[in-house]
Structure formats: structure tokens, C-alpha cells
Amino acid sequence: MIxxxxxxxxxxVAALAGLGALALAGCTSSAASDQASGAKAKVPLVxxxxxxxxxxxxxxxxxxxxxxxxLDDNSTGxxxxxxxxxxxxxxxxxxxxxxxxxxxxxxxxxxxxxxxEPSVSFNSLGAKNIPPDKxxxxxxxxxxxxxxxDRTKVTAPPTSWAxxxxxxxxxxxxxxxxxxxxxxxPFIAGMMNYLGGVSAGEKFFTRLKANGLVINPTNGPTxxxxxxGQIKLAFVQSSAGVGAALGDKKLVVKYLDPVTMLPSCIGxxxxxxxxxxxxxxxxxxxxxxxxxxKVMQSGDPTGxxxxxxxxxxxxxxxxxxxxxxxxxxxxxPYKWGSQEAALNTWFVSNVIH
Amino acid sequence: MxxxxxFAVRAPASPGRGQRRLxxxxxxxxxxxxxxxxxxxxxxxxxxxxxxxxxxxxxxxVAPRLFSQGAQWFTLSYLRxxxxxxxxxxxxxxxxxxxAAAAFGLAVGFPVAWLAAxxxxxxxxxxxxxxxxxxxxxxxxxxxxxxxxxxPDGVLYRIGLSSxxxxxxxxxxxxVVLLLGLRSVPFTFLAVTAGLAGLGQEFEDAARVHGAxxxxxxxxxxxxLAPAIWSALxxxxxxxxxxxxxxxxxAYSSNFPLGTYQLYAAINNFPPSFPAxxxxxxxxxxxxxxxxxxxxxxxRGRSYEVLSGRSRxxxxxxxxxxxxxxxxxxxGLFYLCALGVPGFGAVSxxxxxxxxxxxxxxxANYRAVFHEGGQFGPLARSLGYGTITATITVIGGFVAARFxxxxxxxxxxxxxxxxxxxxxxxxVVFGAGYIFAYNLPIMSTLGINLYQTVLLLVxxxxxxxxxxxxxxLVGAVSQLQPSLKDAARAHGAGELAAWARGxxxxxxxxxxxxxxxxxxxxxxxxxxxxxxxAPNDPPASVSINDNLSTYHFGVGxxxxxxxVGIALAAVAVVLxxxxxxxxxxxxxxxGTVRG
Numbered sequence: 001m002i003x004x005x006x007x008x009x010x011x012x013v014a015a016l017a018g019l020g021a022l023a024l025a026g027c028t029s030s031a032a033s034d035q036a037s038g039a040k041a042k043v044p045l046v047x048x049x050x051x052x053x054x055x056x057x058x059x060x061x062x063x064x065x066x067x068x069x070x071l072d073d074n075s076t077g078x079x080x081x082x083x084x085x086x087x088x089x090x091x092x093x094x095x096x097x098x099x100x101x102x103x104x105x106x107x108x109x110x111x112x113x114x115x116x117e118p119s120v121s122f123n124s125l126g127a128k129n130i131p132p133d134k135x136x137x138x139x140x141x142x143x144x145x146x147x148x149x150d151r152t153k154v155t156a157p158p159t160s161w162a163x164x165x166x167x168x169x170x171x172x173x174x175x176x177x178x179x180x181x182x183x184x185x186p187f188i189a190g191m192m193n194y195l196g197g198v199s200a201g202e203k204f205f206t207r208l209k210a211n212g213l214v215i216n217p218t219n220g221p222t223x224x225x226x227x228x229g230q231i232k233l234a235f236v237q238s239s240a241g242v243g244a245a246l247g248d249k250k251l252v253v254k255y256l257d258p259v260t261m262l263p264s265c266i267g268x269x270x271x272x273x274x275x276x277x278x279x280x281x282x283x284x285x286x287x288x289x290x291x292x293x294k295v296m297q298s299g300d301p302t303g304x305x306x307x308x309x310x311x312x313x314x315x316x317x318x319x320x321x322x323x324x325x326x327x328x329x330x331x332x333p334y335k336w337g338s339q340e341a342a343l344n345t346w347f348v349s350n351v352i353h
Numbered sequence: 354m355x356x357x358x359x360f361a362v363r364a365p366a367s368p369g370r371g372q373r374r375l376x377x378x379x380x381x382x383x384x385x386x387x388x389x390x391x392x393x394x395x396x397x398x399x400x401x402x403x404x405x406x407x408x409x410x411x412x413x414x415v416a417p418r419l420f421s422q423g424a425q426w427f428t429l430s431y432l433r434x435x436x437x438x439x440x441x442x443x444x445x446x447x448x449x450x451x452x453a454a455a456a457f458g459l460a461v462g463f464p465v466a467w468l469a470a471x472x473x474x475x476x477x478x479x480x481x482x483x484x485x486x487x488x489x490x491x492x493x494x495x496x497x498x499x500x501x502x503x504x505p506d507g508v509l510y511r512i513g514l515s516s517x518x519x520x521x522x523x524x525x526x527x528x529v530v531l532l533l534g535l536r537s538v539p540f541t542f543l544a545v546t547a548g549l550a551g552l553g554q555e556f557e558d559a560a561r562v563h564g565a566x567x568x569x570x571x572x573x574x575x576x577x578l579a580p581a582i583w584s585a586l587x588x589x590x591x592x593x594x595x596x597x598x599x600x601x602x603x604a605y606s607s608n609f610p611l612g613t614y615q616l617y618a619a620i621n622n623f624p625p626s627f628p629a630x631x632x633x634x635x636x637x638x639x640x641x642x643x644x645x646x647x648x649x650x651x652x653r654g655r656s657y658e659v660l661s662g663r664s665r666x667x668x669x670x671x672x673x674x675x676x677x678x679x680x681x682x683x684x685g686l687f688y689l690c691a692l693g694v695p696g697f698g699a700v701s702x703x704x705x706x707x708x709x710x711x712x713x714x715x716x717a718n719y720r721a722v723f724h725e726g727g728q729f730g731p732l733a734r735s736l737g738y739g740t741i742t743a744t745i746t747v748i749g750g751f752v753a754a755r756f757x758x759x760x761x762x763x764x765x766x767x768x769x770x771x772x773x774x775x776x777x778x779x780x781v782v783f784g785a786g787y788i789f790a791y792n793l794p795i796m797s798t799l800g801i802n803l804y805q806t807v808l809l810l811v812x813x814x815x816x817x818x819x820x821x822x823x824x825x826l827v828g829a830v831s832q833l834q835p836s837l838k839d840a841a842r843a844h845g846a847g848e849l850a851a852w853a854r855g856x857x858x859x860x861x862x863x864x865x866x867x868x869x870x871x872x873x874x875x876x877x878x879x880x881x882x883x884x885x886x887a888p889n890d891p892p893a894s895v896s897i898n899d900n901l902s903t904y905h906f907g908v909g910x911x912x913x914x915x916x917v918g919i920a921l922a923a924v925a926v927v928l929x930x931x932x933x934x935x936x937x938x939x940x941x942x943x944g945t946v947r948g
Contacts, residue, residue: 046805046888047888070887070888070889071888071889072805072886072888073891073895073899074883074895074899075883075898075899077621077623078621078883078884080623080624080625081620081621081625081785081884082788082884084422084624084625084627085420085625085627085785085788085789085792085884086788086792086804087421088420088421088792088793088794089792089793089794089796089797089804091792091802091804091805101623102623105623105624109624177605179617179618179621179622180601180618180621185623216606217601217602217605220901220906220909221906223906224906228504228507229505230504230505340622340623340624341622341623341624341626344622344623345622348439348618349438349439352608353439353442353608353610
């Protein structure tokens with residue numbers, strides 16, 4: 001009797017397990033069948049993106065091509081965490097975030113498709129940011145470490161990087177934490193590149209810390225610290241600064257020489273099915289088309305849309321300060337990308353704490 | 354043991370039921386087998402959905418090559434690193450701050466729970482609702498509110514109440530303990546309220562009849578509430594040690610590193626160092642041994658089964674006028690600190706169009722939320738996720754609490770440690786662990802693609818909520834006497850009906866509380882959602898975080914305010930529904946009468 005009852009229970013459990021397996025199979029069968037059908041059918045393209053205009057772009061792309069897209073819209077940090085944690089069995093098809101150093105790191109791990117370049121005419125900003133192995137595609141450029149200040153409180157802003165370590169700016173300068181803010185590492189690496197190397201760069205940031213450098217997690221809180229008067233100068237991503245200045249007319253954005261390029265890039269998963277890779281290439285080409293650029297410039301007008309275009313024939317939005325007379329620096333993402341973890345750790349240990 | 358006892362109790366069943374009596378041994382035997390099977394299934398589920406992801410992540414600390422996160426099959430270097438530099442400082446800070454916060458939570462939560470449950474405190478019905486609001490707020494929100502108030506050039510400075518002393522006090526270890534402690538109060542409140550609900554008037558009456566004063570009666574009652582008190586302390590400690598919201602905001606701005614922030618920094622770095630984060634995870638897990646050891650030592654060998662069919666309704670104590678004033682002031686001060694300040698921070702942040710540069714108010718951020726497409730989908734989705742998660746979690750949490758409340762064996766001790774260790778691990782550990790454990794290539798080969806599906810996200814929500822849920826329920830469940838169900842069984846009810854008629858009425862209130870606790874915790878949960886959500890279907894927290902961390906701070910704050918409002922409405926619906934729909938007898942248990 002006991003065994004009979006137990007067997008009955010076991011049968012119930014087995015039946016439930018079977019139902020569960022069926023449910024699982026059901027929830028995954030479409031993906032499996034999609035993969036099995038190969039390149040002929042339109043498979044869902046999984047886009048990992050941290051861009052403010054990505055929803056608008058995905059909608060326009062699907063409308064134009066009929067290709068279904070699944071969008072994981074997240075901050076850069078969690079997206080890269082997902083990619084690294086799932087690299088044995090990746091689920092993404094295309095990554096679209098700011099900062100070429102991360103793409104260089106992914107490329108060095110063999111995670112990106114190489115040798116793809118959309119057939120568009122890149123301008124000088126775009127051409128500088130195409131890697132030799134064409135493992136990722138630049139889609140726009142913002143600037144790392146743009147200086148933002150309140151014109152009613154700061155009448156004589158600094159005009160060089162050397163001046164910001166002066167005593168008149170003690171406790172008045174703020175920037176972001178590179179482990180939480182994607183655009184901040186390129187700023188740190190850019191300063192080190194400009195000053196002649198890691199050692200000189202570390203001395204510069206150590207002097208800034210001694211001068212009371214205020215660190216906030218990301219662009220938003222740093223700009224808030226500026227507008228509430230905790231700091232007088234904020235060094236943030238240019239699009240964040242210009243976006244804030246659109247809402248608060250007292251704010252001014254200036255670029256100290258040299259300012260570092262921060263390209264937004266697209267990379268394609270090397271382990272994705274061929275059909276999905278082909279769709280990802282179509283997506284990248286669409287983004288750089290005239291239609292795609294229109295979407296990029298209108299999808300997030302007070303945020304990520306404030307970028308400098310990388311293809312000929314597209315003008316930046318009027319709110320952006322002109323780059324004429326500004327020295328815009330390119331840093332080698334392969335050289336600086338491989339040092340990102342070590343330099344971020346140094347920054348956290350020696351500048352933040 | 355329990356099943357044998359049940360059998361012994363039921364053996365002398367009422368006469369005239371010969372046939373049924375003949376069936377007793379077989380029925381008891383099959384019940385024993387069912388119970389064993391149930392336990393096996395329970396342990397299997399725990400192993401698959403809590404142990405496996407945590408173990409997958411933690412294993413990386415010593416074997417990073419296991420999931421291609423390094424070259425070594427075995428190394429101790431990452432564990433050694435945690436005892437050096439900023440990481441060691443952060444872990445030490447986390448430990449002492451969590452101890453202090455747990456004590457603070459108990460010191461405030463216990464009197465508030467007692468005042469609300471046992472006295473004539475004016476507005477006592479609002480106290481429980483307020484606690485849900487405290488629980489609903491993600492911990493970063495109070496932190497931002499306090500910062501906005503006391504920071505240099507903050508609100509206090511602008512209205513001429515600048516005080517560097519207060520700024521220094523809040524923007525430092527004291528402020529961190531205060532915020533984590535305030536967040537611990539609802540956990541204490543829930544655990545102690547559940548314990549008080551099962552504590553009938555008879556114990557206090559017995560003490561008073563034998564000449565004990567009020568203080569002596571309290572000394573009698575306190576030990577009976579020991580499971581709830583220790584449970585509260587343990588959960589307060591574990592929740593504080595795993596908190597990220599305060600660690601990433603107030604503690605961060607105060608240059609006071611905490612362990613969870615260091616762990617997140619290791620994962621958010623590029624490339625992320627999962628082994629370093631796992632090594633810190635080991636220390637956080639080891640830390641929960643401290644409250645558990647104390648709890649085990651305090652409760653060893655005692656029984657706390659006081660809730661039976663004979664439990665008497667409690668007489669509500671009438672507070673004197675001065676007592677009322679002090680009690681109202683104390684409870685009011687708590688809510689001012691826990692809700693008033695963060696509420697001010699969130700609402701003001703959502704009404705300022707210029708990132709707080711001026712005091713000019715605008716509804717622009719709310720207009721942006723309403724006019725921007727796709728802002729309400731995430732909110733509706735999170736409501737659904739929260740409802741499903743809370744329902745499953747309460748069932749699992751009740752089962753786990755029953756095991757925890759039973760006689761201590763190696764299995765229950767292991768369960769106890771496992772559940773509390775899971776609470777102590779930050780959610781991001783669960784999230785990354787789920788990717789490692791459930792996105793193995795072999796699973797895709799078998800056609801099982803769970804990663805980035807709603808199914809895995811809900812499973813992860815349940816797994817992350819269940820430990821806290823079980824800890825909150827254990828106080829109430831440990832008070833249940835077997836006689837409650839036995840009585841129903843003796844009157845011919847089947848197993849399920851006996852539970853529904855005998856046990857459910859006694860624990861319905863704690864179960865509703867546990868459901869709401871999980872719902873609130875899931876509704877705005879961020880780290881798991883970020884790593885596991887199904888593309889195209891973002892939950893509310895991901896959508897809000899996108900705005901807060903980038904350019905649209907005000908819009909994000911407006912979304913937060915709306916989300917908290919919607920969740921609060923959901924809580925009101927559930928509590929109102931319970932009041933209207935639950936039988937009067939259910940609500941009577943744990944209720945009071947005027948003294």
C-alpha cells in the first residue's frame with residue numbers, strides 16, 4: 001500500500017516533470033527551430049544595447065526590413081557582464097554601446113566577427129575609429145571628459161588640464177566612477193595617453209584627489225552635484241553635458257585640449273548563427289544609412305542623440321559645440337583596453353577611497 | 354518523528370469508525386512515504402534553484418576555469434586578495450555596520466510592533482501599511498533623500514539650517530547604520546507581529562494571576578517570542594550585509610566602502626572579475642554563520658509551540674495620556690526618518706526640471722513619463738511578475754519554515770544556513786550564478802534555452818525571495834501546535850482540508866504579510882532583472898534605472914514615484930481584500946479586544 005501510494009506520487013511527479021519539460025521545450029522550441037532553419041528564415045536578432053535611441057532604431061529597422069529584433073536595453077556594465085558570463089553559450093547577436101576599449105577587449109577574446117565594414121563613406125572621425133581587423137563598427141562619436149560648469153558661478157573657467165589641479169579648484173571638481181560609468185575609463189585612459197603614460201596619469205589623478213576630487217557613480221549624479229552647487233566643474237561625457245545644458249541654460253560645455261574620442265560602436269557575436277550574423281550586418285548598415293542617422297538624431301534628443309556623426313553628409317545637431325579649433329584625441333583601444341581592469345582597480349583603490 | 358507522533362495521536366480515534374481505524378496504519382505509512390517524497394522534491398528544488406546557481410558562482414573563487422573565467426583549475430589567490438587593501442576594509446565595514454543595523458532594527462521594530470499589536474496606539478492601523486511602504490522603497494531612494502537633505506548646498510543649507518556636524522554625521526558610518534537600520538525595522542516588525550499574533554492572552558494572564566507586575570509579565574513573554582526575535586536579528590543582519598542600494602549611494606558618497614559595493618565593482622569592471630567577486634561572496638556567506646550560531650545557541654532544545662485552538666484573544670492595553678504622546682511621537686519620528694525624508698527626496702527630485710539646481714517646480718518629468726511610449730508596459734509587467742513570484746514564494750516559504758520549525762536535525766540546520774546564506778549574497782551573485790548554471794552549452798544542445806526567458810527570471814525571483822520569506826514565516830510557524838491539524842483530521846477531514854481548516858486560519862495573516870513582502874521586494878528588484886530579463890520585456894526597475902543612471906534623472910525619479918504609488922495601491926488592494934473577504938475567525942487570530 002505504501003509503495004503503491006509512493007508509486008502513485010512518483011507517477012504524479014514524473015507527469016509534472018514531463019509537463020515541465022514540455023513547457024520548457026515549448027518556450028525554447030521556437031529558438032531551436034529557428035536555428036535549425038539556418039540562414040534562409042528570418043531569425044530574431046538579439047540586440048544588446050545601452051543607447052538611448054535603440055528602441056526607436058529597432059522599430060525603424062524592423063519596419064524597413066521585416067527582421068524581428070529582441071532588444072536587451074540595459075546599462076553598459078550589465079550588458080558586458082552578461083556577455084562575459086555567457087561566453088561559453090552566448091545569447092546575443094549584436095552589441096551596441098559607447099567605448100571602443102570594451103570592443104577591443106571582446107575582440108581579443110575572439111568574441112567578435114572580424115572583417116566587416118558597411119559600405120558607407122566614413123568621415124575623418126569615423127575612419128579613425130575603424131579597427132584594423134574590422135571587428136567593430138563606429139556609429140557616432142561623443143567626447144570623454146567634457147567640462148561642464150554654471151556660467152553664473154564660474155566666470156573664469158580653466159583653459160588647460162594643468163590648471164584644474166590648482167588650489168582655486170580645491171573640492172570643486174567632480175567626475176564619475178569608471179567601474180560604474182562606461183564613458184569614464186576612456187577619459188582616464190585619454191588623460192594618461194595625453195600625459196605620456198600610466199605613471200604620469202596616476203600622478204595627475206593623485207594630485208586631483210589631493211585637491212578634493214569628488215567622485216559620483218555616473219553622469220547623472222555628477223551633473224546633479226554640479227547643479228546643486230556641490231562642485232563647480234563636472235567632467236562627464238559630452239552628450240550628458242550638452243543634454244543638461246539644453247535643460248538648464250546656465251550650464252556651459254567646454255572641451256579642454258585634448259579631449260578624448262568616445263565612439264559608440266557595434267560588434268557582432270562571433271558565435272551567433274550565420275543567419276543572425278547576416279541580420280546584424282544589415283542592422284549596422286541600416287544604422288549608418290541616412291534613414292538610420294535620422295533615427296539616431298531624433299530618438300533621444302536630450303541624451304544620446306547629441307553625438308558627432310561618423311559618416312559624410314550628416315551634420316551634428318545644432319546644440320553640439322563645434323569641434324573646430326578643438327584637439328580631439330584618439331586612443332588605441334587595444335593598448336588601453338587591455339589595461340582597463342588594472343587601471344580601474346588602481347583608480348578605485350587610490351582615487352575613490 | 355512528526356509523522357510518528359501524528360500516528361500516535363490519531364490511533365485512539367473515535368469509536369464507530371471501524372473501517373477508518375483499520376486503514377490507519379496503511380494511511381499513516383503512506384503519509385510517511387508522501388512526506389518523504391515531499392521532502393525529497395523540496396530539497397531537489399532548493400538544490401536546483403538556490404544551491405546550484407550560488408555554488409556555480411562561488412566555485413569560481415577557487416576554480417575560475419570552470420566557466421572559462423580564468424586559467425586556473427584551482428587557486429587560492431582570489432580568496433587571499435579579499436583579506437588585503439580596500440576589500441578587507443569594505444568587508445570589515447560591512448560586518449560591523451550590519452551588526453549595528455540589525456540591533457537598531459530590533460530596538461525600533463520590536464516596540465513599534467508591540468505598540469501596534471497590543472496597545473491603544475492612535476492610528477495603529479496605519480502602522481502596518483506604513484511598514485509596507487518602507488519595504489516598497491528600494492534602499493537607494495531613502496539614501497538619496499537623506500543625501501539631498503544634508504549634503505553641502507543641500508536643502509538644509511538652502512533654508513538656512515546648515516550644520517556641518519549633521520552633514521558629517523549622516524554622510525558617514527552613522528548615516529549608513531541609520532539607513533540600514535531603518536530598512537531592518539519592517540523585517541523585525543513582520544517577524545515580531547507574526548510572533549505576537551500567535552501569543553494568546555493566557556500567558557500574560559497566568560503571570561499576572563500569580564502576582565507578576567507588567568515588567569515581570571514581559572519577562573515571561575519575551576522568551577516565548579525568542580524565535581521571532583532571533584529570526585528578526587538574523588534577517589536584519591543578512592539583509593544589511595547584502596544591501597547594495599545604500600552601499601552604492603550614501604556609503605559611496607561618504608567614502609565608506611562596503612563589501613557589496615566592492616563585489617559589484619569587481620563584476621562591473623571590464624573585463625569583469627567573477628572570481629574576485631566570488632571570493633568576496635564567500636566572506637559574506639561566512640558572515641551569516643555569526644547570527645545563526647547565536648540563534649542556535651539561544652534556542653537550543655526549547656519548544657515554542659504556543660498557538661493552539663485554545664489560544665485566547667488578546668486584550669489591548671490602554672495607554673495613558675503621557676504614554677500615548679510618547680508612543681505617537683516615537684512612531685512618528687520613525688516614519689519621518691524612514692518615509693518622510695526619502696519621500697521628500699524622491700518627489701522633489703521628480704518635480705525639479707533642472708537636476709535640483711533651483712527650487713522651481715515643474716511637472717515636465719511626469720509629462721515625459723506619460724507621453725513617452727512604452728513606460729507603462731514595464732510597470733504592468735512588474736506587477737505580474739511580483740504577483741506570480743509572491744504566490745509561488747509563499748508556498749515554498751511556508752514549507753521551508755515548517756522544516757525550520759521542526760526539531761533541529763543536520764538537515765534543518767543545513768537548510769537554515771543555506772537560506773540565510775542566500776539572503777546574505779547580493780542579488781547580482783544569483784543573477785550571474787543563474788547564467789553560469791543555466792546557460793551551459795549542453796542545455797542548448799538538449800534544446801533547453803532558459804537564459805533570458807521570463808521563466809528563468811521568475812524562478813530567480815522566487816529563489817532570491819524564498820530565504821527571506823521563510824525566515825519571516827518561521828516565527829509564526831514555530832508556534833503552531835500539531836493539535837490544530839489533528840483536530841480537523843479527527844473530525845474526518847482529509848490532509849489538505851485539515852490544513853485548510855485547522856492551520857490556514859491561524860497563519861493566514863502572516864502568509865498575507867509574507868506575500869506582500871515578496872511582492873514588494875520583487876516589484877522594483879534590479880540586479881536580477883538587469884541580468885536575466887527577457888529581451889523586449891523589461892521590468893520596471895530596468896526602465897527606471899536606464900533613466901536614473903543616464904541623462905533623464907528627473908524622469909527616472911518621476912517613474913520611481915509612480916511605481917511606488919502603483920505598488921502601494923496593490924498592497925492596499927491585498928490588505929483590503931483580506932479584511933473584506935477573509936472569514937472573521939481568521940482575522941480574529943492575532944487580533945485583540947479592548948482592555
